[in-house]
Amino acid sequence: MQRLSPCPDLRAFLDRAEALGDLARIGAPVALRHEMTAVQLAALRRGGPVLRFDNASDDHGARAGLPVISNLFGTRARVASGLGIAPDDVGEFGAFLAALRAPAPVEGMRDALARWPMLRAALSTRPKILRRPPVQEARLPDLAALPVQTPWPGDAGPLITWPVVVTRPHGSAPADVARYNLGVYRAQVIGPDRLILRWLAHRGGAAHARGWARAGEPMPVAVALGCDPALLLSAALPLPETVSELTFSGVPRGARTEIAPAATVPLMVPARAEIVIEGWVHPGDTAPEGPFGDHTGYYNAAEPFPVLSVSAITCRSDPLYLSTVTGRPPDEPSVIGEVFNDLALPVIRAQIPEVEDLWLPPAACSYRVAVVKIAKRYPGQARRVMMALWGMLPQFSYTKMIVAVDGDIDARNWDDVLWALSTRMDPARDLMVVDGTPMDYLDFASPREGLAGKIGLDATTKIKAETTRDWGRVMVLDPAHEARAARLLDEVMA
Structure with a gap:
């Protein structure tokens, strides 16, 4: 299995895509409300490139302050690239991940050396702390500065669709990143400093929130936008509850995850994300989330979910905003799901x-x-x-x-x-x-x-x-005859 060169951040991945002719820049005005969704889905259904909208516009036609990136994982090839591998190596990488989950005993030095790629991947899970992270080069005044889409006509409002939500359990230390949970939970903007986090009860973020609520304390939360592909995909992978997505992302990246202390909350955050929203979830502070178009092809009902009170929005000096659309397949999550299907097959076979x-x-x-x-x-x-x-x-x-x-x-x-x-x-x-x-x-x-x-x-x-009956016999041709038929047709149809 040949690994691709590591992409430490979203920008490196976009540079790789552009070098391959797999990125398109759209300079024409495109509305964030509904219209951008149509462009994204049309590109995905054609197997099209990553899209960069340089002139996204709001409801009043005013240009958004940040470029919008979308259709990042709109093809199987780009999902594989985000994992640091070629598309043909997805199955082998799945077997590799299965071995990491349950490695066989090492027998002698020769066996240990033969497994060096696996050992190197394990070492890559140790995060590296940066003192001056790129994601803290500047700050945004509030959530209104973000070019957040309203994807579908029946949606309740602007929806952040590619957030990596960072939480830790109550009683843990900020430096104990092995206990962190990263989840991709959609987030509805309901004010300049208020964000609804839709995490379902069985997800890691919800479990952490229950622990903080039992203690009667607000929970620190960070929402990272525009993370590197390995971190994005690790946050979406169905990893065991005992495995932190933050540390695991070093495996597909092939390089250590770079983190940094958040500016206003006691958490470590991805150092090379484009934007990080920091804040607190206070016990009992909820708001009705939705309705929004979902992966089923229907709008889900409005339900109460926790509210994040924003304390700061840090960013790069020239940040990019990453977005996607969820709807009836095909959509970007379904393309990712196809690749994850093949990744999971070795684990399934093991059981x-x-x-x-x-x-x-x-x-x-x-x-x-x-x-x-x-x-x-x-x-x-x-x-x-x-x-x-x-x-x-x-x-x-x-x-x-x-x-x-x-x-x-x-x-x-x-x-x-x-x-x-x-x-x-x-x-x-x-x-x-x-x-x-x-x-x-x-x-x-x-x-x-x-x-x-x-x-x-x-x-x-x-x-x-x-059965009590004799079973039918399947009809098949002689393989030699089929091979000769193919050769004959190649000759007469050339």
Whole structure:
């Protein structure tokens, strides 16, 4: 696996994209309210470049003070680049990350040296503290200085969409960054110094907030905007709760994370971010957040969430503002999700060895449906694998449908999957339905908020006790004949 050169900040990543002809500068005026969303999604659906809006405008047509960057991870290639690897190496990098999570015992010096890349990655997780961080070169007066989008026509107001929210548990020291949590939680601007943080109850930020609230103390929070790609993607990765995204980001970056003490709150913050919003979340201070367009393709309901009271906004001397849009796939999160699917496959195989491939179709909101290909050896194995995915792996707790197929089926090809469903699945025998299981409360199809049913479809060939009939024999051509046919056609169609 060949690693790309490290990108210590967003600017280095943009320079790499521009050198590859993968960045477009838009000088024409583009409105932050709704219009920019249309441009972003059009670029993403064409597999287009990173966009830099140099003339974003507000509701009155006035030019925003900062350039807006978007569609950063609009292609699989750029997501891989953000991880410091080539697209073809995503699977290998996933295996590498799986080994970091559960490394085998080292046997002798030769084995240790063979694993040097892994050891170097582990060392890269130790942050480096900067005394004069670039993100504190200047300050912005208030949130009104940020060119925040209002993405969809039914949205409640301006929404910060790529914030990396930094928190730590109550009782921890500011220097204990291994206990920090970084999460990408959308943030609604409701005033010049007030920001609603939408963190769900099961997320790390919410868990930290409950600890500070129990102690009756305000919680320090930092919101980093325009972080380097490795930090952005690490904050979005489903890492174990015991792993800090801040320290882990050194692994994909291939270089130590640079941090610095915040200016007004007791936290360490990313030193090379473009902008950092600092402040406090006071116990009981909430406001109705939303409605906003969500990844489901629907607007979610307004609900109370914590409010951040801003104490300072530090920034670079010429900051860039990073933004994205969330909606019905394809969108930027769904592109990232496709790559994360491949990264997670080695971890899944380590726990369920018979899994050969697994696909989370982006059109199914990136996780609502899964197709799993297995090496089937015994009756009932497909059902066991489906139950294992739902029960063993937390990331599948919101997956409402699993389709299991055999090793001769391309799990990522709907034509293959539908053929298997049509010829290997009997609805009366091969459906597994369970009720009262956890579900994303944004799933409006659920009869009860947060609880719903799940369905498993066994589209594998039935063997032994699974059927009393002789099974059909699949038709295949001789590979030698297919190869000769290809050569003949190449000659006559050249």
